Amino acid sequence: MNSEDNVNGNSVITENEQTINIRETLNKYIFHWPVFMLSILLFLVLAFFYLRYAEPVYVVNSTLLIKDDKKGGVPSGGDLLNELDLFGSSKVVDNEIEILKSKTLMRKVVDRLNLSIGYKAEGRVINSDAYSIKPVDIGVVQMDSLWYGKVLALTFPSKDTYLLEEQETGKRITGTLNELQRNSLGIYKISTNQNFKGWKKKELNITIYDPQLVVDRYLGFLNVALSSKQSTVLNLGFETTVPKRGKDILNTLIQVYNEASLADKNKTTQSTMVFIDERLKLISGELNDVEKDVEGFKSSRGLTDLTSDAQLYLENVKSNDAKINEVELQISVVKDIQRYVTSNSAGEKLPSIMGINDPVLLGQVTQLSDLQLKHDKLLATTQPGNPLLGPIEKQIETTRAGILSTVENISNSLLNTKRELQGYNDQYQNSIKRLPGQERQFISIKRQQSIKETLYLYLLQKKEEAVLSYASTVADSRTVDPAFASKTPINPKRKIVFLTALILGVILPIGYLYAKDLLSNKIESSSDINKLTEAPILGEILYNEGTESIVVNAHSRKAIAEQFRAIRTNMQFLHGKQNPSGKGRVTLLTSSMSGEGKSFVSTNIAAALAISDRKTVLLELDLRKPKVSKYLNLANKTGLSNYLIGKAEIEDIIQPSGINSNLFVIGSGPIPPNPSELLIQPEIDILINYLKENFDEVFIDTPPVGLVTDAQILAKLADATFYLVRQNVTFKNQISNMNVLFRNKKFPKLNIILNGVKLGGSHGYGYGYGYGYGYGYYSDDNQYSNRTIKAIFKDIIKRF
Helix, strand or coil, X not given: CHHHHHHHHHHHHHHHHHHHHHHHHHHHHHHCHHHHHHHHHHHHHHHHHHHHHCCCEEEEEEEEEXXXXXXXCCCCCCCHHHHCCXXXXXXXXXXXXXXXXXXHHHHHHHHHHCCCEEEEECCCCCCEECCCCCCEEEEEEEECHHHCCCEEEEXXXXXXXXXXXXXXCCCEEEEECCCEEEECCEEEEEEECCCCCCCCCCCEEEEECCHHHHHHHHHHHEEEEECCCCCCEEEEEEEECCHHHHHHHHHHHHHHHHHHHHHHHHHHHHHHHHHHHHHHHHHHHHHHHHHHHHHHHHHHHCCCCCCHHHHHHHHHHHHHHHHHHHHHHHHHHHHHHHHHHHCCCCCCCCCCCCCCCCHHHHHHHHHHHHHHHHHHHHHHHCCCCCCCHHHHHHHHHHHHHHHHHHHHHHHHHHHHHHHHHHHHHHHHHHHHHCCCHHHHHHHHHHHHHHHHHHHHHHHHHHHHXXXXXXXXXXXXXXXXXXXXXXXXXXXXXXXXHHHHHHHXXXXXXXXXXXXXXHHCCECCCHHHHHHHCCCCEEEEEECCCCCCCCXXXXXXXXXXXXHHHHHHHHHHXXXXXXXXXXXXXEEEEEECCCCCCHHHHHHHHHHHHHCCCCCEEEEECCCCCCCHHHHCCCCCCCCHHHHHCCCCCHHHHEEECCCCCCEEEECCXXXXXXXXXXXXXXXXXXXXXXXXXXXXXXXXXXXCCCCCCHHXXXXXXXXXXXXXXXXXXXXXXXXXXXXXXXXXXXXXXEEEEEEEECCCCCCCCCCCCCCCCCCCCCHHHHHHCCCCHHHHHHHHHHCC
């Protein structure tokens, strides 16, 4: 049963301690309310000025549809022109996202919009971006890199001239508006726009940036993402402080992207058209020559018709020669393919595969073309040597080797076919030789004409097909929504900024007060004492703002007087029952260092004992720095030092205090050179024994224990010890040292008195604190209730 009570008692104590700690912490922060008010006000003011002068950031959005059959995009076929698109291919949406975010495309946007030139209009506090209101447009052809990063002031002395002045060096550059300029700045043109007439004569600052740095910065503001995993719709977002600039950038980026896409798609078609044009020029010339030969032959020989045999041979030879020409054309195409495959030039155009019907070769050439296009696209978004290029380059080499092997087999087959056809030709030629010579010659000329005409018509047909394919080529994307800007800025957000300011305004004082408390090395409350020592606290004494040294008298009703009476009451419990021998009780008072109010406390405790009809004597044994006699306005010519050296008797050094008839004082006398040596003499024991026989209370005021050993020498004569600690004066390490003395029992019944406690402090000392004594509780404290403005201001400053 007892053990359960102990457990419950401990839990109650723990809960009470936690409650007290929480209350103490809250009181500490509430006491410093001016710090919180000032911090919150400061951060709110900073937030206001930040919102006032920070440039708002808007987001500009656009929607782009990528036509990809694999992911449900709009198919590129469906009409006659698209059916003739022999070179089209579907796109991979992920690749298109990377292309849109590539430096190559953004560099084209920067160059096209001349974004390497920044415009700033001067304001009263900060300079604002003047992109939307700029009076001129600066078109850059070439800029000297030495001017990158420099700020130039642009003014207009007249409506036709401009003046550029570098702010650092004062260098000036003048020129004419709307004309191409060539000077030390570079090659550029300053053109007026619709804002020029309404432009007030204020200064415009321009900054010349490195285009590549501009590209990198704008790519950081660009975001491209799929609207959903199943769609091919891309959402383009761009963050900017100027919505108009954001719209221009996104619209131009989509335009440049479409242009690059069309250029890639038409590359193969253009190569085929160039090849056909070259062949047509050659065949056209040969056909003209043959037709002239036919005309001349008939005219010179008067031929009008051929025999049936000659017609038969002619048809056979014609058919055979057509086959030979077709084979030769195929051999020519095969040689072009061999040259293209073996060439390492990046600019080599894809050869035409016209006339080659081998499906394996056609597939391999198409695969090689696709791989090279993919390789070029990756090079546009990555650097050479990127690991992503390795697999593609290996596939290109493997495809090249396969094409060479296939071409070699086709070439051998074509050569065999040509030899067979030439053998047939030889047979037909022998038959023709049997015809009359003129007829044979005519047949030979006519055959060449027929061959050239057939080939010419074939090339014209293929050219028209290529032209139709080129004309039907469209971009594999469509703008769903042109660029549009948000109506409200996304940053800074007023509510978030003010909320952040409010939070910081609260957190900063908490951190300040916590650090201040953490770094504090002085005693601020009784809780600090309890954390450092096991010695009990006998009582606490308020800070005395008055000048009087004795605050305890028979009629005093001040709170501090009542606290001394409370200490007097606690002394009864400390000393216990009355000594059976009838001798008086000896109480020793010491502290850690000078300035803790030891003499003030000892004098008033002695006065409190005296007014309770206890005959009390107060010994001023602080022989190094005595103050008791000074507090009581007593003569101190003869005292303890005289007695200890044998120059005075006990009766000679005891004198009344003049405060109460029960209070007597033994002064220190003249300050001796060796106080510690005097205190170890037997005379001090004789004196204490005498006083115990003749007085009820013997109260000894000793020097600080942290400075000298006098108090420890006298400890053996005392029945109890009071250790004085003063708020915000005594150091924490001194309490730790005192705890060692307490544990080692160097002083009998050691108890602590906390002195100098200020009302309204950060540790909860306020009205009704301690034993119920606060300002206004007794009539003598009513004078403190009416506080002046100066006192209020002083109190607020104290709370910092």
